[in-house]
Amino acid sequence: MKPKIADVANVAGVSPTTVSRVLNDRGYISEETRKKVHDAMKELKYYPNEVARSLYINKTFLIGLIFPTTSNPFYGQLIFHLENIASSLGYKVLLCNSEGREDKEKEYLEMLQRNQVDGIIAGAHNKEIEEYESTNLPVVGIDRNLSSKIPVVSSDNYHGGQLATELLIRQGCQKVIHINGPSDLDTPANLRRKAYEDVMRAHDLKPLTYEVEETDSPVIGQLFDENPQVEAIFASDDLIASNVIQEAKRRNLSVPDNVKVIGYDGTQTIRSIFPELSTVEQPIENIAQKALELLMKQIDGDDESLPLETILPVRLIESETTRV
């Protein structure tokens, strides 16, 4: 069996309390016994049992991460940074892929509570889930309004939408169409659409938005069918944007000569595979950083100074797909 503190104590010829003291550097221990204990731990290959420790101190140093899927490069990169930063703060992460399904998200939420996580960061694509209201756990949302009291971190979606739309208009396009995800999700990402519509109207252009459920939705084909004269498309994420470009190619439309396209997110992966794609880059690492900062504040009980909304700046990346 795995050695426990009592075993170490036996080998070292001291009491369990003393071993615990050495382990946690608490109280006074003579150099001699400290050494004896360390030797015993090494001899037995002793590792403290964090489960027992968690039970006693009533804290697990565990954080739950609920996102649709690590498969998507945006979430993959975000989760990478979240785990990284959490780890540097001494926290471990429990990964939950909700696939945007409400039932799965609720199950995960309960599982995380049973497992006594110290906090949750969630960004799943879901409608509001009332369970977030009732939990007393520290929670932070990313690009998603979870409840009226839960802080949200997001990039400046409105400004991003402005930058993208204005770029397309500046490049001489009038017939600019927007493609967005489902609008019934309560997410600040809806501001991308709002910004697009505002900018269009400010230029006396008629906004037109298509909604897709999946990145390779047939709606994209429909868009081209219904708008043969389309000059530019602002897609609300890079995967949709690249599907738009493929559909354009299939129709022998040249990008950017016939149609200009801009996406959103600017993940490492996309920038590496498809650097020709113009996009609005989200500050993914900063989002992760800020989310954890807000979570730590809640965990440490500094609940006063919590901003309910944190908005981080985005960056326009002009590349080939929007060239004149």
Next chain:
Amino acid sequence: MKPKIADVANVAGVSPTTVSRVLNDRGYISEETRKKVHDAMKELKYYPNEVARSLYINKTFLIGLIFPTTSNPFYGQLIFHLENIASSLGYKVLLCNSEGREDKEKEYLEMLQRNQVDGIIAGAHNKEIEEYESTNLPVVGIDRNLSSKIPVVSSDNYHGGQLATELLIRQGCQKVIHINGPSDLDTPANLRRKAYEDVMRAHDLKPLTYEVEETDSPVIGQLFDENPQVEAIFASDDLIASNVIQEAKRRNLSVPDNVKVIGYDGTQTIRSIFPELSTVEQPIENIAQKALELLMKQIDGDDESLPLETILPVRLIESETTRV
């Protein structure tokens, strides 16, 4: 404070044991008390404390996942499936991004042991780490030989290398170059290179392999500089392949007219963003499935029938970048 079994017992007017029995459906309980207990749990919003439970039953239903980074679409997709399947088996996953760093991997390994995980699945890009030898935990490696006793799951790297190389030769290329990751890692992925070299020699062609540390390595430029007459490149992953294609474009070489390129992995993300890329698709979901199956066997103590090497079939995807 959070309610515990004793609180539920008080409200229901029974003993803690009875509550535990209801919770775990063990022993005989009258319908009446069962109902009283359930009502009390609902009233108190009681969630069992899994930490306490884990301590007693000496099992956490936790699995550690050690991979370089969720940012990379291959690992992102693999981790997605691993989490998904684990979840369906009643297990939770602790995510560790090792970034291919030996020091981080060792730290994570220790952390996972302290946290009493029931098993580990690792696929980090690292040299052999002796700590894997000494641990008594169930471990499974993915595309990576962790130690002589640890089962490894991988796709058929040799066959994949053959398929890719033979395709390029079949398309009429003679001067075919291979780009691989660092060869000092002990991974079955080295077989891709071996297969390439074998196939080349079988066709009386001279194999030439370049090694890159990063997907956007300057080595790619060097390759083109040193081999202006190169006809085809077999890259050992899709990200390298797309960097090769970009470098070719920069040099005004047309793909596939001047140079043909094939990658490896065939993740959803790449297939969606860059469907023109020919590649060898790994059966990512099956790999995850198999890895968990082998891990579960170890966890359940069925250690006899454990195959040390499991090889899953790959699929050639011919697309634009290798067209004649």
Next chain:
DNA sequence: TTGTAAGCGTTATCAT
């Protein structure tokens, strides 16, 4: 059918 009590491995309080 239900309850009492001990124990999982740790830490903290209070002695010594």
Next chain:
DNA sequence: ATGATAACGCTTACAA
């Protein structure tokens, strides 16, 4: 400077 003991919330013999 070190040790005995109780407690964290749960499960499981063993009793009743």
